[in-house]
Amino acid sequence: MDHLKLIPDKLSVEEVSDLVLDSRCGAVSVFVGITRDSFDGKKVVRLEYEAYDSMALKAMQSICDDVRDKWPAVHSIAMYHRLGCVPVKEASVVIAVSSPHRVDSLEAVSYCIDQLKASVPIWKKEVYEDQEPVWKENNE
């Protein structure tokens, strides 16, 4: 099962990881992306996220399909991305993957966040205390 959502609300790590629980799975691996309080010495107040919702959900689905090709043992995937304002120390994204044994979910969750950053049309503006906000760019 794939659970994909773009939501304006605060994300719960527990809720997202519970989505992928299955009695045949001994492992759930989770990645949580969180708003940091500074960038290049500038004090970050919050991030503002927006998405091309329909295309983003398609791109997220396509990542899930790739995961199932690469790690057929993966059971469930949940990718929740928050939109709108995300204050410092709150989660912008939570990804959870379950599998019978740990190596599949560990590798898959890492792949998911890499691919999400590279291919899902979501954008964030970093808002600073004393300077003009900046639209960020994932250039890894």
Add this chain to the structure above:
Amino acid sequence: MDHLKLIPDKLSVEEVSDLVLDSRCGAVSVFVGITRDSFDGKKVVRLEYEAYDSMALKAMQSICDDVRDKWPAVHSIAMYHRLGCVPVKEASVVIAVSSPHRVDSLEAVSYCIDQLKASVPIWKKEVYEDQEPVWKENNE
């Protein structure tokens, strides 16, 4: 900060991942080990865990020290292992690691669970519906 605990109570993924939150960290990676409902076709009712508590906590601390050598960017580590009866679909272990960027916490959490299984004196007995219980062995 290292947060290491052996507890008889139900584990909360949210609580453990919250322990490692830090305003300088953009990434929290979490691994959750969960009781599966079957092994080799036998129906598992529950697992029973016991630990050599004092030695286990030392071994867990030693894993944390290794993590800080290998991934100096890691900020906080939390390793909570449940003891006693763990019913099917409940967590036996939750490990959370925070770091400014994702690669450190992802690699470190994977290392932590590998090392925990290999070096921390904790044992589990698998209790089946119709057969004699078996003391398990991590032989990966």
Add this chain to the structure above:
Amino acid sequence: IEHGVPVKLIFFAQSRELAGVRQTTINLPTKIAYQQLLNLIANRYNLESIKNNILLAKNEEVISDNCDIELRESDNIAVIPPLSGG
């Protein structure tokens, strides 16, 4: 542009701020080269400063930049600045 089709144009992130609009409708020819469309949009919607950093998507699929684009009524074209999700 004469004899065109009405196409929905959608802007995101920095392109939305520069264009001053989130969504509009524009008449476009039924066939247009990628670069020609990019130039047209950049010119008309104040995107010259980021023109080299944006992609175009048609109906939620990124368009490769060496193709001609066929357009029909009800198609939508989105301006995609560099991604920064996660």
Add this chain to the structure above:
Amino acid sequence: IEHGVPVKLIFFAQSRELAGVRQTTINLPTKIAYQQLLNLIANRYNLESIKNNILLAKNEEVISDNCDIELRESDNIAVIPPLSGG
């Protein structure tokens, strides 16, 4: 064993079940070879069936199996079956 020191002996998991006890005190010489100690414990506490699969730890450190072990009062020796945490 004469002139020994009282040492705390702790059993875990399968070794605890086979020994029928979690913890006891045993008099041991102040110096003993690893294999000798292992044999003594296995023999006295019904652990012959798992003798080749257990480690011994002294004061929470695993002891290497080619060493002589020096013992003092208040030391503890633990029987460590194959680990299965996680």
